[in-house]
Amino acid sequence: AKALLERERFGGRCVGVAGDELSFEEACGVFRGVLGVEMPSTFCAVGSVLKVAMRDIGAMFRWFETAGFAVDIEAARREYPELQDFGTWLEKSSGFRDLKVGKSA
Template sequence: MSWTILRPVTFMENLTPNFEGKAFAKMWQQVGSRPIQLVSVHDIGIFAAKALLSPTEYAGRKLGIAGDSLNYEEGKRIFKQVTGKEMPETFCVVGKLVKRVVDPDVGSMFRWFEKEGFGVDIERAREVVPVLRDFSTWLRDGSGFVGLWVLRGRGEIERDLLFEGDFAMSDRWIYE
């Protein structure tokens, strides 16, 4: 029996404009200057498809999957550059409460980020999937923070700007 293990890092999709995403941003900030590795779930799907379509090539391999490695300040700067807005976040106490009371496993995970982290070789991952999204590409093309393409009745294409509160994915097309 053959196997392939996919080892993704922290999902970029954890960053959303809702409460959970704002709490994630605050917990990321609390890691300090140490970078955390990030990956888009879209890219995990590409790795999975490659492993399923070429089982012999990937048999017996463990594939680390990461598209970027950023500390909070770098992520915040990129977020502002790409979206023109500040990264959504909540109060410091919320991040601490989530880590200590609401979900201690999340606290353990973030303490691990602070001390060790994932250590995926991103360049090696790009050898398998050259189009791995970095954080700025994900923000622009896959996050929903920038906009949503809408295909209207007779083929008119319009870009709807989002995020006065609701969440949607910008790499999806809506047909009206």
């Protein structure tokens, strides 16, 4: 949204924005640690069918697995201190925060 609102500042720039860089296993651990429940997932077969049936989806996931975003997270945090890592996002911003075990109503 900032890039759209501050066109002079961001015009002509390629800006990588990421608050965290986690493997699936690490993300599952953070999810469990923050919310006290397992991270939801789907059957591997569903993902496999999507990757084959929708070639663009398959290409996207292959890119995630190999090249990835390569965002300089430290530089992004200096420019955007409000960036949240995965755990903070789960706790403060995501719809998953309502799943938190032991959450008081």
